[in-house]
Amino acid sequence: MAQAASLAQLQAEASCPICLDYLQDPVTTDCGHNFCHSCLLQRWEGLQGDFPCPVCLQHCPDRSLRRNTQLCHMVDVVKQLPNMEGEGKQQEEKALCLKHHQVLSLFCEEDLELLCPQCKISSHHGGHLVVPMEPAAACHRRRLKGSIEPLKEQHEVAKKALEMQVSKTFDLMREVQKQRSKLQSEVEYMKHFLNKEHDAIHFRLLNNGKDVQDKIIESRNQISDHSSRLKSLLDEITKKCLQRDLDLLMGIERIYSTYKNLESPAGFSYELKKEIFTLPPQYFGLHKMITTFQEYLTLDAGTAHNSLFITKDRKTATFQRMKLNCFYNPQAFTSHPAVLGSEGFNAGRHFWQVEGRGLGEWSLGVCKESFPRNVPIPPTPDNGCWKIQVRATTSGTGDLENSRRIGVFLDCELGEVSFYNLIERSLLYSFSAIFTGKLMPYFSVGSSSTSVTLNLVEDEV
Numbered sequence: 001m002a003q004a005a006s007l008a009q010l011q012a013e014a015s016c017p018i019c020l021d022y023l024q025d026p027v028t029t030d031c032g033h034n035f036c037h038s039c040l041l042q043r044w045e046g047l048q049g050d051f052p053c054p055v056c057l058q059h060c061p062d063r064s065l066r067r068n069t070q071l072c073h074m075v076d077v078v079k080q081l082p083n084m085e086g087e088g089k090q091q092e093e094k095a096l097c098l099k100h101h102q103v104l105s106l107f108c109e110e111d112l113e114l115l116c117p118q119c120k121i122s123s124h125h126g127g128h129l130v131v132p133m134e135p136a137a138a139c140h141r142r143r144l145k146g147s148i149e150p151l152k153e154q155h156e157v158a159k160k161a162l163e164m165q166v167s168k169t170f171d172l173m174r175e176v177q178k179q180r181s182k183l184q185s186e187v188e189y190m191k192h193f194l195n196k197e198h199d200a201i202h203f204r205l206l207n208n209g210k211d212v213q214d215k216i217i218e219s220r221n222q223i224s225d226h227s228s229r230l231k232s233l234l235d236e237i238t239k240k241c242l243q244r245d246l247d248l249l250m251g252i253e254r255i256y257s258t259y260k261n262l263e264s265p266a267g268f269s270y271e272l273k274k275e276i277f278t279l280p281p282q283y284f285g286l287h288k289m290i291t292t293f294q295e296y297l298t299l300d301a302g303t304a305h306n307s308l309f310i311t312k313d314r315k316t317a318t319f320q321r322m323k324l325n326c327f328y329n330p331q332a333f334t335s336h337p338a339v340l341g342s343e344g345f346n347a348g349r350h351f352w353q354v355e356g357r358g359l360g361e362w363s364l365g366v367c368k369e370s371f372p373r374n375v376p377i378p379p380t381p382d383n384g385c386w387k388i389q390v391r392a393t394t395s396g397t398g399d400l401e402n403s404r405r406i407g408v409f410l411d412c413e414l415g416e417v418s419f420y421n422l423i424e425r426s427l428l429y430s431f432s433a434i435f436t437g438k439l440m441p442y443f444s445v446g447s448s449s450t451s452v453t454l455n456l457v458e459d460e461v
Helices: 002-013 037-043 069-079 084-093 133-146 148-241 245-249 252-260 282-293
Strands: 026-028 034-036 106-108 113-115 130-132 308-310 316-319 338-340 349-368 385-392 403-411 416-421 426-432 439-445 451-457
Touching: 026 037, 026 069, 034 037, 106 133, 130 133, 133 148, 148 245, 148 252, 282 349, 282 403, 308 338, 316 439, 349 416, 385 403, 385 426, 385 439, 439 451
Parallel strands: none
Antiparallel strands: 026 034, 106 113, 106 130, 308 316, 316 451, 338 439, 349 385, 349 403, 349 439, 349 451, 403 416, 416 426
């Protein structure tokens, strides 16, 4: 038994790890493993620069292999040893056709199936391209290796698509959180408004109740006094009727006068004012105003002051340090950090929204197209600029803490420009004027501001 085991081990050592047959023209790698020369070259086919050992995957510097002459002679000796058990084992290890019980040594290129010689002549594979297994394996190995690079490229494309999807999902979740915060802010403001209205109505009802109570007490006292006077007069008349003629007629004039001048108190009446709770009209008017008159503005980068950076989509202006050696544009503001909208209006009704973030002062409104841009004069209605100023002084780190959203409504026919706090849905201020010529959306940042970003917003609130 020990001799048979040693013989089997010797035959295994004389076999190629790739083809599992006796070594033919054996070569040895730097890591000490032995292979058939043709098997190893076939395994490395198509590789460049990196040739791993098929057994331990250690890197082999190049294809220059050392032929192992001594091992070649040893394999010849091993082949002459008794090999009945080993040959039987090899036969058992070789894959056999389940139908014909012959060795699977052929490959059908059309059906991509392993065949035995008997399968080749069957009607099922008649006319198909059938090749020996080794060249078929070499061909398909090359095809599979050729698909590695395209698959790698597809994998990279898929990874980038996944990264973009994750980034897009993150942006969407951030937008959802932003909307939730805005909704929460509006709900808190609504709660504050409802509590304030409730307290005001409750106070008025308390006053009405006190007035009603005072009126009831006053009326009750009047009725009580009148009842007392009636009772006294009734008692006096009853007594008079029982007196002698002389006594009855004495003083009877006073009794008649009292009876004649007796007046009943006025009936109680009080008109109770009905208290009705209603939401402020801007909660309904603003929504209609936005959906009907919303404008999709862009900024005119050509009019921007050097300290304002305008994004490519012309939707955002960010205040930054003044850039030196900038190209001079005669249309640009030089007197103060400001920029105009690309579109102007000389008729109709128009609404746009601006969101300002950061610390400092910023302004928005409208100005005449001819408003001076390089003269240091204050932007006022007298100079053709109607705007409000917003100041952010909160030192919090969150975007929403330093964020204000303002709506601008321009009515050219009525000559009005109004400003709304879109978070609280309340009117901030209105200008009335006689507008002549084209009016341009106007945006500016205070020169003492530290970090302010103005963004044109198009979504509904």
